[in-house]
Amino acid sequence: MIRTLSTAATLSLCSLTAADQTVGVSVNEPEAMEGYTLFAPSGSTSTYLIDNSGNLVHEWVSTDRPGQSVYLLEDGDLMRTGSPDSIPYFNNGGAGGLTERIEWDGTVTWSYLHASADERQHHDIAVLPNGNVLALPWRRHFRSEAISAGRDPAWLGSRLWSDSIVEIEPSGSSGGTIVWEWHAWDHLVQDHDATMPAYGDPADNPGRIDINWPLKDSAEDWLHLNAIDYNIELDQIVVSCPRFSEIWIIDHATTTEEAAGTAGDPMYRWGNPAAYGRGDTADRQLFFPHDAKWITDDCPGAADITVFNNGLGRPDGLYSSIEQFTPPLLGDDTYQLDATDPYGPLLPTRSWAADPVTSMYSSYISGAQRLANGNTLICVGAAGEFLEVSPALGEDIAWRYINPVTGSGILEQGEEVPWNQNNVFRATRYAADYIGLAGQDLTSGDPIEVDPCPADISDDDGVVGVSDLLLLLSGWGTDAAGAELAEPQDIVDTDDLLELIARFGPCE
Numbered sequence: 001m002i003r004t005l006s007t008a009a010t011l012s013l014c015s016l017t018a019a020d021q022t023v024g025v026s027v028n029e030p031e032a033m034e035g036y037t038l039f040a041p042s043g044s045t046s047t048y049l050i051d052n053s054g055n056l057v058h059e060w061v062s063t064d065r066p067g068q069s070v071y072l073l074e075d076g077d078l079m080r081t082g083s084p085d086s087i088p089y090f091n092n093g094g095a096g097g098l099t100e101r102i103e104w105d106g107t108v109t110w111s112y113l114h115a116s117a118d119e120r121q122h123h124d125i126a127v128l129p130n131g132n133v134l135a136l137p138w139r140r141h142f143r144s145e146a147i148s149a150g151r152d153p154a155w156l157g158s159r160l161w162s163d164s165i166v167e168i169e170p171s172g173s174s175g176g177t178i179v180w181e182w183h184a185w186d187h188l189v190q191d192h193d194a195t196m197p198a199y200g201d202p203a204d205n206p207g208r209i210d211i212n213w214p215l216k217d218s219a220e221d222w223l224h225l226n227a228i229d230y231n232i233e234l235d236q237i238v239v240s241c242p243r244f245s246e247i248w249i250i251d252h253a254t255t256t257e258e259a260a261g262t263a264g265d266p267m268y269r270w271g272n273p274a275a276y277g278r279g280d281t282a283d284r285q286l287f288f289p290h291d292a293k294w295i296t297d298d299c300p301g302a303a304d305i306t307v308f309n310n311g312l313g314r315p316d317g318l319y320s321s322i323e324q325f326t327p328p329l330l331g332d333d334t335y336q337l338d339a340t341d342p343y344g345p346l347l348p349t350r351s352w353a354a355d356p357v358t359s360m361y362s363s364y365i366s367g368a369q370r371l372a373n374g375n376t377l378i379c380v381g382a383a384g385e386f387l388e389v390s391p392a393l394g395e396d397i398a399w400r401y402i403n404p405v406t407g408s409g410i411l412e413q414g415e416e417v418p419w420n421q422n423n424v425f426r427a428t429r430y431a432a433d434y435i436g437l438a439g440q441d442l443t444s445g446d447p448i449e450v451d452p453c454p455a456d457i458s459d460d461d462g463v464v465g466v467s468d469l470l471l472l473l474s475g476w477g478t479d480a481a482g483a484e485l486a487e488p489q490d491i492v493d494t495d496d497l498l499e500l501i502a503r504f505g506p507c508e
Contacts, residue, residue, distance in 0.1 A: 023404035023411050023422075023449045025054035031390040032399035033373045036437065039427040040066040040080065041384070042365075043407025047080060048448060054401055055444035060102055067096025068365070068425035069124045074436045077109070078102040079127055084113075090120040090138050090161070092221050093364065097121050099133060101170070104440055112168065112176045119164070123226045123425075126237075132179065133168045134237065136225050139185065150190030150198055151211050155218045163225040165237060165250065182250055182259040184209055184223060187266065203277030206337065207265030213275050214243060227367075229293040234333050236267070238305060240292040245272040245284060247292040247307060249327070249335070268327055268335040271307075273342030281315065285323065285348060288312035290381075291367030291426060295324070303329060304349065308366045308378070319357040322368045322378060323348040352376065352389060360387075367426035377429045384422030388429075404449035412450040445489075453507035455500045457482045464503045472500055 032052055040047040047070050049058040060078050067083030082098035097115035102108050112133075114121040119137040126134040138161045146160040147153055167180035188198045189208035202210045209223075227240040235253040249268040251259075258264060271286030273279030288310040295304045304326050311320045325348045328336035337343055354360035365381030371388070375398060378387040384403035389395055404411045406421040430437060453460075458467040475483040475492045486495035 022414055022417055023402045024413060024447050025052070025399070025401050027397050027400035028052055028054075029390070029393065029398040031375070031392045032388050033371045033375050033429060033431065035371075035429045035431045035434070036442070037377075037386065037401070037427055037429050038070060038072050039379075039386070039403065039424050040068070040070045041403055041405040042066065042068065042423045042425060043421065044405045046405070047078060048405070050401075050448070051442075051444050052399060053444065054447045054449075056446060056448050057442050057444055058104070058440070060106055062100070062102070064098060066425065067098060067122065068094055071125075071127060071428070072430055072434070072436050073101075073127060074434075076104050076436045076438075076440055078104075079125065079133070081121070081123075081125055084115075087115045087120065089115060089117050090122070090140075092122075092138075092224075094123040094224070094226055095120060096123065099125060099135065099168075109173065110170050111174050112170065113174070114166075114168070114176075124228050126228045126230045128167070128230060129232055131170065133170065133176075134228055134230060135166050135168060136228055136239070137164050137166060138162070138221070139164050139183065141185065146211070148196065149185070149188055149211055150193050150196040152192045155212070155216055157218055157220060159220055161221050161223075163223045165228065165239070180252070180259070181256050182264055186260045187264060201277060202275075203340070206269070206276045206278060206343070207262070207267065208276075209244075209266070210275065210277075217243075219243070226365075227291045227293065231294045234329075236333070238292050238294060240289050240307065242288040242290065242310070242312075244275045245286045245288060245313075246275055247271055247286070247289065247305065268343055270305075270325060270327065270343055270345075276342075278340065278342040283342065283346075285309075285325075287314045288363070289323075290365060291379075293369070295370045296372075303327070306368050306370055306376075308362075308368045310363055310366060311361060312363045317358055318363070319353060319359075319361050320366065320380065321351055321353040321357075321360075322376060324350040324370075352378075352395060365423060365425045369428060371429055372431055377427060379424055379427040381425060382420055382423050384417070384424050386424075386427045404447075410448060410450055412452050413447075414452060453503075455485055455503040456507060457485075462507050464500060464505060464507065469500060472496060 036049050038049050045062045047060040064082035064084045067081040071079045080100045081096040083096050087097045097120050099112045101110040119139050121135045121137050141160045162185045165182040166178045168176040169179045170176050188211045189200050189202050189205045190211045224243045225239045229238050237250040237252050239248050246269050248266040254263050272284045290308045292307040304324050306324050309321045309323050328344045362380045362382040367379045369377040375388050375390045386401040388399035390398035403422045403424050455464040458471045472483045483492045485499040
């Protein structure tokens with residue numbers, strides 16, 4: 001049954017932060033899901049795990065910037081993509097090339113380089129239950145090859161990039177074998193040149209990818225797939241294709257040979273039916289989307305898909321939204337499609353936007369995660385902002401965090417955040433009882449951001465005075481949070497008192 005009811009809600013982003021609070025946690029309501037948030041700032045080589053108070057719980061330090069996704073596995077290891085500066089090929093947004101498995105103590109147990117003049121891993125990976133890794137490599141095609149496939153030469157430079165999906169079986173400390181692969185180039189249609197292969201009407205071939213879409217566009221990075229997620233029950237893969245403003249579902253229950261034929265055609269697509277000739281601009285739902293993923297089994301609506309709808313090119317204004325929709329799944333694990341209609345549903349099941357809508361916008365990166373308690377964690381990537389939205393609060397904000405890490409270093413609390421300098425590809429919340437955290441040291445440290453006045457513990461007025469001294473004394477001999485100023489931060493004692501006295505007076 002296709003649900004088309006859209007229950008639009010709003011995010012109130014106004015008056016959330018005190019004037020002197022520029023980074024870190026500014027909202028932390030009881031309705032927020034207890035857990036730990038993992039993120040890798042785009043300009044940093046560190047990956048951070050923080051608690052709901054914004055305190056640093058763990059940090060993994062790598063040699064390369066992310067490229068772009070990171071995941072905490074069920075055994076406590078970090079699976080991280082990297083973007084080495086030494087790779088000279090395919091230098092575009094989202095470029096990666098390196099995948100690493102890192103233990104909690106920072107030991108790299110597997111490091112796999114997937115980069116050459118012909119291909120390069122980018123954006124995202126997905127770790128399968130058997131430990132294999134699904135990756136998204138760009139593939140290079142020269143001009144002559146693209147023309148032979150039916151590309152209009154008027155919108156073609158010296159080369160054209162296509163996308164693939166590969167499944168890598170790790171081996172040893174740096175080895176890997178590709179055991180399954182899918183290539184978009186095997187699933188083309190074109191209505192430009194009847195003498196070339198794959199000629200046909202895209203509307204009659206909705207499972208095929210129009211090599212001349214987007215129309216009148218000569219970008220090399222033709223598809224720019226930016227997210228991949230795996231559904232274990234269906235053995236299917238969902239990807240985001242922002243250049244087509246769609247999500248696609250690919251059948252993984254095929255051999256590599258079958259995936260190169262009609263069995264590998266995208267079995268479902270949603271967001272922009274004009275891309276396959278079965279709609280127009282009025283039917284479009286997605287605008288340069290990111291982070292398409294299935295809602296997991298322990299969340300409400302497990303058959304649904306969520307996606308961050310960036311809003312780039314949205315006709316009613318530049319704003320981002322979060323969409324949830326229900327693919328029309330049939331009993332044989334295929335998707336309903338009538339002879340001439342587009343894939344359903346016509347509208348998302350639910351849609352979230354800010355109030356006013358233009359107050360939440362990220363033209364690129366970003367993501368959304370449905371949490372086990374029904375809340376939604378949103379990463380507004382360009383702003384480095386994480387928002388947790390709670391139905392219990394009328395879809396208002398339960399938790400808000402601003403990433404303090406830029407490519408130039410870590411900001412101080414109160415320091416203005418330079419625009420687009422603290423961006424984050426995605427943020428992921430892990431529940432407090434997540435199996436990958438079991439047995440790990442989850443002691444909360446200080447916030448990542450630098451506090452210019454750490455002894456101003458009572459009222460944040462920029463002065464260390466009597467009220468701060470009284471608060472410290474009231475917690476004497478305990479582990480009162482905020483009053484432990486000296487290392488080691490165990491209990492409030494003489495060392496903390498001396499630290500406060502040393503800072504007495506106006507903060508610098």
